[in-house]
Amino acid sequence: MASTLPEEMHGQFLDAFKKVYVLRSVSLPQLTSPHDILVKVDAASYCHTDAVLAEGLMPGFPYSFPHIGCHEFAGTVVAHFESPSLQASALKVGDKVGVPGRAFHPCGDCFECREPKDPVSQDEPGYSVYCPHAGNNGISKNGGFAEYAVVDARQLAPIPTSMTSVETAPLMCAGITIYAALKRCSLQPGQRVGIMGCGGGLGHLGLQYATKMGLEVLGIDNADGPLRLARSLNTGARIINANDETAEDIVKQLGKDDGKIDRGEIGLDAVIILPESQQAFDYGVKLLKDHGKCVVVSFPAKGFHISAHDVVFRDISIIGSLVGSNKILREMLEFSANNNVRAVTKSFPLAKLNELVEEYHKGCGGKLVIDLALDR
Template identity: 65%
Template sequence: MATTSQAHLPASMKAQFLDDFNTPYVLRSVPLPALSSPYDILIKVDAASYCHTDAVLAAGLMQPNPLSLPHVGCHEFAGTIVALPVDSLSNFTVGDRVGVPGRSFHPCGSCFECATGPTAENPDADPPGYSVYCQKSLNNGISSDGGFREYAVVDSRQIAPIPDKLTAVDSSVLMCAGVTIYNALKRCALKPGQRVGIVGCGGGLGHLGLQFASKMGFKVLGVDNADAPLNLARDLATGAVIIDARAQNADEVAIQLGKEDGKQERADMGLDSVIILPESQKAFEYGVNLLRNHGRCVIVSFPEKGFHIFSRDIIFRDISVVGSLVGSNKTLREMLQFAAEKGVRAVLKTFPLSKLNDLVAEYHKGEGGKFVIDMVLPD
């Protein structure tokens, strides 16, 4: 496909490849990717963030596993547009800074998900012709190559302009972690002043969630069970109450909250909604036990063996359980503006592209926060 001038671009680029599961990434040079659709855009990647899903994919544990190897990971990144097709259907121009989420690359445009568009029940859905839930689409960094490379082709329908107040590094972590936790908070369906809990509050999504939730006007409870993530959550100074699950059981915490709210009955004590981030049955049960009757549990994680849901909670306590994947493009743009205006920023560490394996090693220490490839850093 013909493009706008690429005379200023190199013929090749560096990219980090996963050649086999449970092996280190390998850095090598390859040709720049080609544009294949009027919706395509070529960007120079400025920052690429590492997500838990990258670790799952690299271990060969993604079910069903869509990977064909070798593979370039990263489904949350940011960059600058350097080329467009001559018949471009996008509203972007060369030089625009954009954030790129993983879903959805080249959706089919005709399945029921793509055709539905916004509804009264889901006003934030993508417009007809595009859906992040399209089962026939590819996904950057998952079923197609992602951001751990110097240049990438992205779908203009999925990206969002980066606000002036946000750097590329700040924005990259918001493309999955940020929009996912922001959408989960919206799915809690709460009003300012109500109580929300975030189980796994010191991780990448969790510590962003503490900030978003507090700035949305909710009463926030964070839960974790390891020293480093707990310390990170406490250091954020969001006003959230941070609980060590090893030291207090959920029933004690719910009763304490109920007394603060002037409640008299245990069934009316606790959280209005809770978000579950860890892939742990114990974390799931802890979160559900924090809920007051008629509360809502929002699940973000998807462990290989799933979660066991106790029917007594659903039937006798009227607890509702819903899932939350990512947000629509409308939600993505709303989240970016909110983060820029309210000062929501990730606690992060940066590495050059050549040090991706060092980044992975740091991630597996489990100390919380986010880890980002910053293309500006020298090797």
């Protein structure tokens, strides 16, 4: 490590499930692999997964306490391993990078790593976000709620010069996840997509991405705060309060708009399910025309009940979507920069992470971000 680096850093630690974060000083984390890079964290975004993990609802994670959360952050390269890999050496000290949670130290030779299987979000052989042996920043290992973090050079994406770290951090999970889900819809400009949970962290970014892709977009939510946020974006998407309009009513209106009466050809071409809600899932599937795609991003503990009738008689495809590869990550960042896609954020200093968590549970939508410049 560079001699100018401090010996200690501040980090926000979880010491047990269902507890508040505790700010304290610890030694700087060590680099142990040629792929390792030390970044000075500039911004760290709070994700729903952080809340789930803190409540003990992700079995087996974290592996041990105390634990530093956050798997979507951005920072500045400050040090390399003493003999860096080619991927690591391509990133210079001072470079600004975005850091997604997956995948830290993939094995490189398992079924997934040898030959990536995902046709939409494909990495080069030897590295896969689906590697079952990889770690995850902020989940299985320490993450971005600290002044410094060790990351894998193969995870990273350079931040476009037109974007700040605070703008980049939310895109490292929320952005890449909804962008990859839209790619899985395999739609052409002019086709229709619905986003269930359109005012949340992923949803409000999805409205922006989808409309900038030339799609006709319906955003659906049922809470006042997220609905206000979705409407304030002025993306041109049709924003629907699910409490006021049924899926059947919406489909009928789409049929009138198109001059069609056959139920099979009326509705959306694809829908993305973001809430952990069976009601949202059912609503979204009802919006689909026959042969439509339902892309599932959320994963409630009890799963979703799927109608065999919809799958068999309507040929509805149910597709899962996790995150995206490094290739898609970089594509997403460039798309965001070129099309002015940004998360609606509210910033807090690292010292006030617990206040951020309280704000998160109010459910107002958008993204909450730790901006470490506020502590310095």
